[in-house]
Amino acid sequence: MRSILYTTVASLLANPALSLVARGNLPPKFTVDSIGIQSSNFPGVYRDGGGGGTVNGVNMMTFSDTTTTTTGGITGPLKGFTDNTIAYVGHDGAPLHQTTDFGADGVPRMPIPFTQNETQYTADHFDKDGSRCVLWPQASIATIPTPDDSELGIAVYPVALYSSSTGTQTDLYNTLVEISADPVAGPQVARAVPQLFYAAQGPLYGGFSTVAAHGAPELYLFSKEWDASTLTGGMRVAKVATSSYRDRATYAYWDGSAWTADLAAASSAPAGLLFESSLSTGDVFWSDYYGTYVAVYFNSFADSTYYMRYALDGTVTGKWSDEIKLAATQPGTGSQPYNYAGHAYPTFGQSGKELVLSYTMAGGALTDMLKVTFA
Ligand SMILES: *[C@@H]1O[C@H](CO)[C@@H](O)[C@H](O)[C@H]1NC(C)=O
Numbered sequence: 001m002r003s004i005l006y007t008t009v010a011s012l013l014a015n016p017a018l019s020l021v022a023r024g025n026l027p028p029k030f031t032v033d034s035i036g037i038q039s040s041n042f043p044g045v046y047r048d049g050g051g052g053g054t055v056n057g058v059n060m061m062t063f064s065d066t067t068t069t070t071t072g073g074i075t076g077p078l079k080g081f082t083d084n085t086i087a088y089v090g091h092d093g094a095p096l097h098q099t100t101d102f103g104a105d106g107v108p109r110m111p112i113p114f115t116q117n118e119t120q121y122t123a124d125h126f127d128k129d130g131s132r133c134v135l136w137p138q139a140s141i142a143t144i145p146t147p148d149d150s151e152l153g154i155a156v157y158p159v160a161l162y163s164s165s166t167g168t169q170t171d172l173y174n175t176l177v178e179i180s181a182d183p184v185a186g187p188q189v190a191r192a193v194p195q196l197f198y199a200a201q202g203p204l205y206g207g208f209s210t211v212a213a214h215g216a217p218e219l220y221l222f223s224k225e226w227d228a229s230t231l232t233g234g235m236r237v238a239k240v241a242t243s244s245y246r247d248r249a250t251y252a253y254w255d256g257s258a259w260t261a262d263l264a265a266a267s268s269a270p271a272g273l274l275f276e277s278s279l280s281t282g283d284v285f286w287s288d289y290y291g292t293y294v295a296v297y298f299n300s301f302a303d304s305t306y307y308m309r310y311a312l313d314g315t316v317t318g319k320w321s322d323e324i325k326l327a328a329t330q331p332g333t334g335s336q337p338y339n340y341a342g343h344a345y346p347t348f349g350q351s352g353k354e355l356v357l358s359y360t361m362a363g364g365a366l367t368d369m370l371k372v373t374f375a
Helices: 002-014 116-129 263-268
Strands: 030-037 045-047 052-055 058-063 066-069 078-082 085-089 098-100 131-135 142-145 151-163 168-182 186-193 209-212 218-227 232-241 252-254 281-287 292-298 305-310 324-328 340-345 354-360 367-374
Touching: 030 324, 052 142, 052 151, 052 168, 052 340, 058 151, 058 168, 085 186, 116 131, 116 151, 142 209, 151 209, 209 281, 252 263, 292 340, 292 354, 324 367
Parallel strands: 281 340
Antiparallel strands: 030 367, 045 066, 052 058, 058 085, 066 078, 085 098, 131 151, 142 151, 151 168, 168 186, 209 218, 218 232, 232 252, 281 292, 292 305, 305 324, 340 354, 354 367
């Protein structure tokens, strides 16, 4: 009797498909609730952006241009300005819409550093022609184990030239960063690969989302592309071993039927598109609850709506589902009546059934958060 019981439990635990965790049925059923508009421990902080993850149990979110004012909202007297910030979210038992910022004198510091010549570019141009080098984080943080049993966040962010006079953004390359989560000092970020992929050479892999592969020591780096004249495009993927992400020569690219070292060939193969869709921002992640990869995103049509797709066979390179409308948000009115920077945080919820979402509210100053609960 006893041995039968042992055998049964052991085989249940050894077989993920029969694990004791309840699995959800796809297509998903779900409800959407408001979490609320974020507020920081530092008063007068206004910013846009999103994307993030959880490292060593610390939930964090990244932001782009961050303005701190003394009073009077976003147009009030300026106290500080930084190109990027990272906040802890719901830290130490705080509610999820409460952020913890790190900095001096109530101004969040810039955690993701510029290289010397990126700083030089802005010094040489900003006063003359209003252009500057920007590093606006806009993607998920993948979490990988370190040799000393800790965790490290890996993310890939674009570096671009931005002209405030014309409002144009020219992507140069993307950069791979390593993020650790010091609970007291805040996030520590290193530009592990200052320049990873070049905009002139093909897709900016990782710039859409980077995720640790399920059950394999690898990272998947997703890119997005969209041709507005033909209304075609979608998502592509590169992969690399977690032991060699600093070495570009060890990356492989999906061409639609195989992984290849040929970046140019794979990246121009029509079959290399994992699914066809317009994507502006979003995240790809492994869902334990559904036992497959999920993509959640905003499109580039500014309809302020989250969409979802899932991998039909549990792999990122197999077929993906059709698009499902996940949650619509209300953009309000104004000169730019749309919300943007939609993101998903699969690790922020209480169980695998919850998916936390964030978006920048129209106007670009505040972040609202929602929670999807899958049935
Ligand atoms: C910094 O220098 C590298 C190498 O010369 C170059 O590729 C890159 O575009 C430069 N970045 C900026 C912002 O000028």
